[in-house]
Amino acid sequence: MASKSLKQRLEEVTTGSVLDHIKTVVFVYVVLTRLVKVERHLRARGIATTFLEFWTWLNKNLLLFALRCLPAQRKKAEADIAKAKLTIESKLVPQGEAVTRHTSLPAKGHYPEWILNEMGKMDNEIGHAEWKHGKISGAVYHGGDDLTKVIVAAFERYCVSNPLHPDVFPAVRKMEAEIVAMCLRMYNNPTGAGVTTSGGTESIIMSVKTHRDWARATKGITEPEMIVPDTAHAAFDKAAAYFNIKVHTMPVDRATRKVDLNRVSWAINPNTIMLVGSAINFPDGCQDDIVALGKLAQKHHIGMHVDCCLGSFIMPFLEPAGFPVEPFDFRVDGVTAISCDTHKYGFAPKGSSVIMYRNAELRQYQYYVNPSWTGGLYASPSIAGSRPGSIIAGTWAAMQYVGYDGYLKSCREIVGAAKTIAARIKSEFGGKLYVLGNPPASVVAFSSYNPRCSIHEVGDIISHKGWHLNGIVRPDAIHIAVTRLTVPVVDTFIADLHDAVKEAELNPSGKGTMVQLYGLGKVAGALAPSISSQIATAFIDTLYKA
Structure with missing residues (x-):
């Protein structure tokens, strides 16, 4: 070759x-x-x-x-999980043969009298917390019996309405637009834009989706990241999990409970799409430095979401009610979105919330539009397609019924009660308990100085007196979200807290089981964190067990 x-x-x-x-x-x-x-x-x-x-x-x-x-370890873990499942089921699922279960359609429809009677039987058989006594932290935001009648009347009038068809239900479309407009004006952005949602979680998820799509369209970001305080609501992590966004969780100052701005600044990079601040946050009721966060967002040309879901109809009324408040709304440069739950201190029916944007251009990135669907052009503003027009009507009715003066009065009473609780904890429990940060609104969180006296154990003890409080971690603490129902029982709360602290000091176990499952209370306090996700899954499964 x-x-x-x-x-x-x-x-x-x-x-x-x-x-x-x-x-x-x-x-x-x-x-x-x-x-x-x-x-x-x-x-x-x-x-x-x-x-x-x-x-x-x-x-x-x-x-x-x-x-x-290791079979022995596996059996122990399985036993712990099985025990926790039984505990959850015993709390949530009615037991015994005497309980009537409706797991298939009745052969013939029942009369209204039978239905109402059966509902009464369920209440008697299963029982429920006596929320009207004012001993529940948050959860129930009752605007009064008269307001309830107004909301029920609105439900009845618009019970079949669906905003997906605005040509069929034009009044509901008008009311929804007016709810958004009223909230925008309340948060000092009357020329802005917004959308109603089913609750704070959806409002937050929609904001994250909007900022992700905005960053992709205007900056070419395909691997988005966002920066949130450790005290931010879990809905931000939920949104990140849904939309494949990397989350950087920033520590908060131990004394002020505000997010560490230096760490936030260091964390910003070319893939950052948004920052997050709370006014107020759920765990301890404190407020981040929104002005400083807004400056960082503006400097780096990124989004800035202020979570006011819990602050809702309290934060905008603090200043006119005479309480000190740091800037938090659209008057702060750099703020691009704010979430506000109308179904909290707005006393609207569950679940209703509003997500607001600085301008309509940004809001457009929230929309879903499919111009080539075989069923025709499809467009929707948020996650849901069909939505209950009755909730919108009830929300509009609540806002019209309470009015500016009503919300101002409610703010004075609720925040006044919260500040009384904080002041009395500081003055009457010196050396024993301390308040976390400087909460400006309706939530007060407190912890124990004494490591031998678990604050969660205090929470367990006070629950025996009918109180349903929220336990938090990092640090271990308890918070109470004051509502209108709490205002008359502040003295009772302080007295019961004194008793609980004394009992925990006399017989300290060093344990407390009140913190684990959001919405359930004390269940799995002694379980290893590594299997807690399985317990949470079991909790959700149990919700659908008839």
């Missing part, structure tokens, strides 16, 4: 060299991309937090390995 020509050999060498160069370039690109991601992660989380995350991941996987390979 004839030897290859010099030209052929040069071509082979050149081709090989080009391929080698391409491989090298691809390798370097991949390595550099990974290094950039690592550098950004370390900047945002810090070395200590990153190590802790790795340590948590390692422990979780070691536990999973142990559960697979």
Whole structure:
């Protein structure tokens, strides 16, 4: 065989060299991309937090390995989970043969009298918390019996209405637009834009989706990240899980309970789509520095969401009610979105909320539009297609009934009661309890100075007196969200708290089981955190067990 020509050999060498160069370039690109991601992660989380995350991941996987390979450990974990499931079922699912269960359609429809009677039997058989006594933290935002009648009348009038068909139900469309307009004016942005939703979680999810799509369209961001305080609502993590967004959770100052601005600043990178601040947050009722966060957002041309779901119809009335308040609304430069729950201190029916934007251009990124569907042009403003027009009508009716003066009065009473509780905890429990931060509105969180006296144990004890409070962690604490129903029983609360603290001090177990499942209370306090997700899943499963 004839030897290859010099030209052929040069071509082979050149081709090989080009391929080698391409491989090298691809390798370097991949390595550099990974290094950039690592550098950004370390900047945002810090070395200590990153190590802790790795340590948590390692422990979780070691536990999973142990559960697979060590029968004794697996049996113990299964026993803990089974015990927790039984506890959950015993709290939520009525037991016994005497309980009437309706798991299939009746052969013939029942008369209204039978239905109302059966509902009464369920209330008697199962029981429910006596929320009218004012001992429930948040959860029930009752505007009074007269308002309830107004809302029920609105329900009756618009019970079949659906805003998906505004041509069929034009009055509902008008009321929805007016709800948004009233909230925008309340938050000092009458020229802004907004949408009603089914609650605070949907409002937050919609805002995250909007900022993600805005960042992708205007800045080309395909690997979005957002920065939230440790005290931000879990709905932000939920949105991130739905939309594949990386979340950097920032620590809060131990004294002020505001998010660490230096850490937020370090965490911002070219993939950041939005910052988050609360006014007020759920865990301790404190407010982040919205002005400083807005400046950072403006500087980096990113979104800034203020979560006012819990602050709702309290925060806008603090200043006119004579209470000190730091800026939080659309008057703050850099704020691009605010969520406000009308079904909390607005006393509207569950579930209703409003997500507001600085302008209509940003709101458009929330919409879903499908111009080529075989059923015709499809467009919707939020997650839901069909929506209950009766909720919108009830919300509009509540806002019209209460009015500005009514909300101002309600703010004075509720915040006045919350500040009384905070002041009395500071003055009457010196050396025993302390208030977290400087809560400006309706929520007061407090913890224990004494490590031998678990604050969650105090919460367990006071629950025996009928109180349904919220337990939080990092640090372990209890919070009470004051409502109109709480206002007359502030003295009772302080007296019961004194008794609970004394009892916990006399017989300290060092434990407390009141914190675990949001919406359920004390269930799984002693269980290992590594299996808590299975317990939460069991909790949700139990909700649908007839």
